[in-house]
Amino acid sequence: MSRVASPCSPRIPIRLKFNTLVRASSAKSDASLAPPTTRKPAKVPEGTPVIPPQDLASRPRRNRRSSTVRDAFRETILTPSNFIYPIFVHDGDDDIPIGSMPGQSRLGWKTGMINKVREARAAGVNQVVVFPKTPDNLKTPTAEECYNPNGLAQRSISLLKDTFPDLEVYTDVALDPYNTMGHDGMVRSDGVIMNDETVYYLCKQAVSQARAGADVISPSDMMDGRVGAIREALDSEGFTNVAIMSYTAKYNSAYYGPFRDALASAPRPGNEDWKIPLDKAEYQMDPANFRECLREAALDEAEGADILMVKPAGAYLDIIRALKDSTTLPISAYQVSGEYSMLKAAAAAGYLNEEEAVLESLISIKRAGADLTLTYYAVDAAKWIQEL
Ligand SMILES: NCc1[nH]cc(CCC(=O)O)c1CC(=O)O
Numbered sequence: 001m002s003r004v005a006s007p008c009s010p011r012i013p014i015r016l017k018f019n020t021l022v023r024a025s026s027a028k029s030d031a032s033l034a035p036p037t038t039r040k041p042a043k044v045p046e047g048t049p050v051i052p053p054q055d056l057a058s059r060p061r062r063n064r065r066s067s068t069v070r071d072a073f074r075e076t077i078l079t080p081s082n083f084i085y086p087i088f089v090h091d092g093d094d095d096i097p098i099g100s101m102p103g104q105s106r107l108g109w110k111t112g113m114i115n116k117v118r119e120a121r122a123a124g125v126n127q128v129v130v131f132p133k134t135p136d137n138l139k140t141p142t143a144e145e146c147y148n149p150n151g152l153a154q155r156s157i158s159l160l161k162d163t164f165p166d167l168e169v170y171t172d173v174a175l176d177p178y179n180t181m182g183h184d185g186m187v188r189s190d191g192v193i194m195n196d197e198t199v200y201y202l203c204k205q206a207v208s209q210a211r212a213g214a215d216v217i218s219p220s221d222m223m224d225g226r227v228g229a230i231r232e233a234l235d236s237e238g239f240t241n242v243a244i245m246s247y248t249a250k251y252n253s254a255y256y257g258p259f260r261d262a263l264a265s266a267p268r269p270g271n272e273d274w275k276i277p278l279d280k281a282e283y284q285m286d287p288a289n290f291r292e293c294l295r296e297a298a299l300d301e302a303e304g305a306d307i308l309m310v311k312p313a314g315a316y317l318d319i320i321r322a323l324k325d326s327t328t329l330p331i332s333a334y335q336v337s338g339e340y341s342m343l344k345a346a347a348a349a350g351y352l353n354e355e356e357a358v359l360e361s362l363i364s365i366k367r368a369g370a371d372l373t374l375t376y377y378a379v380d381a382a383k384w385i386q387e388l
């Protein structure tokens with residue numbers, strides 16, 4: 001009995017010869033299309049058509065046929081040591097749930113923060129990034145509170161390092177949590193966000209965080225030249241071991257909404273006298289653009305960044321892959337508040353299996369090239385991974 005050639009896969013002569021021999025000696029009926037085996041034959045549903053097998057040299061499904069085989073060939077494995085957990089702190093005692101981010105709270109900077117970090121460490125997550133919620137009365141147009149040695153961020157960093165010396169503490173460098181106008185930089189009356197004046201304060205902010213014990217300074221502001229300026233400021237103060245994780249390709253994204261809610265840091269409307277842009281398009285990147293990410297990456301690398309970040313993550317996997325291929329520096333990606341809240345909302349509505357969808361999103365980010373992932377799911381995901 002001769003086999004039916006598949007129209008798209010040419011016959012391979014050697015296979016045909018072997019096949020013909022086998023068929024010639026044993027083929028008698030349709031039943032012989034099943035391979036000879038001493039194992040009990042599996043049943044097929046009634047109505048299954050009896051057809052000769054396709055003549056395929058390659059059947060990718062062979063490498064997916066059992067969980068042992070799938071485990072053996074899995075390229076991307078999540079580990080909690082790649083996660084960075086972003087925490088929000090406030091200058092009070094109680095933890096205050098964040099409405100737009102179910103499951104996340106503004107933690108009391110003492111007890112709540114320490115308890116949460118202890119829980120994260122128990123799950124294997126030993127890296128955090130700290131975001132302070134500045135009380136309104138401490139905000140100014142030029143954001144001096146950002147480098148207050150006794151500010152909330154500085155106190156929180158200190159307490160974390162005193163309590164957990166081996167915890168890797170990342171800090172946020174930008175003016176928006178301290179700026180009355182809700183921008184990452186200082187705003188001029190014509191609505192221009194001033195670059196170099198802002199960088200001067202970012203350097204003071206970075207040094208104050210290093211003095212408090214920070215391990216990694218993370219500028220999230222997107223001002224030009226800030227990585228080099230911060231590197232120089234840190235070095236000149238003796239902090240040559242403090243690293244910089246630059247928000248290199250940070251896009252002007254709607255997915256930051258819940259975060260701005262959490263910190264009450266959204267841009268405020270201005271007036272005739274003082275124009276305040278209601279978005280961050282002047283400094284964050286246009287989501288429509290790709291090539292700019294390579295330019296930003298080359299600059300940050302030349303200026304001395306230790307880690308390059310892409311943000312957001314899920315909708316920017318092409319950017320993660322491009323940076324990964326353009327540098328030998330480690331790449332991080334930030335699964336931002338909006339990505340978290342979308343997954344939470346869909347899970348709460350019963351539209352998605354939360355654990356499966358979240359782990360898939362994190363695998364995809366890592367597969368795209370992220371060495372580190374900042375995610376509000378860090379602790380949950382670490383626990384799920386341990387249970388797998
Ligand atoms: N410097 C601001 C900053 N740092 C981190 C985030 C967003 C993080 C998130 O959405 O989870 C933002 C928001 C923004 O740029 O407006």
Ligand SMILES: [Mg+2]
Pocket residue numbers: 222223224225248296299300
């Ligand atoms: Mg830049």
